[in-house]
Amino acid sequence: MFAPSHFVAVLLFATFASVVFGITQRSTPKAMVRYGAYCWVLFVGVVIASSWVMFLIRR
């Protein structure tokens, strides 16, 4: 059984989904890498930001 922490699960999800988004949504290799990186940063960034919001609400 594989039991990652919540954050590791987020990182894995963001990485795999970003690779597929990059390849399928852009045409050139350079644009694919840029868009994939952009999606990854958004995935992880939104999770970190919303985590802080929930932390502050709980306090």
Next chain:
Amino acid sequence: MASKVQIPAKTQTASPGFLYSALILGWLVPGAGHLLTGRWIRAVLLFVSIGAMYWLGIAMLGQLYAPNTGDILDMLGFVGDLGNGVFYAIGRIFDMGSTPVQLATADYGTKFIVVAGLLNFISAVDAHNLRIGRKA
């Protein structure tokens, strides 16, 4: 007076074969549609990404949805799972993903499996677009 209308010469094009082969192959095996169109690096990346997402979901004790007529969310989950093609069939044949979800990570695993299927649908459509020349 004769007009100078140029009629393009008939070019011999190779037979494209079955038009939906990349779509169907890409759905059955992640990345196979891209391999068919000659984009093997994209094919490997898609196979590894979608395959890893699916098998990590199984390893996290995620649930595989079966065909059902119950809850609408279960039906949608089944449609998402179906996107994994052969992986889904292997999971069902070997009775994987049948453990009831009890841990948070198992719930994440269920989502990993569904999202892997949905990503594979996108990947298969992309392979089809490459095949018919809609995308370079």
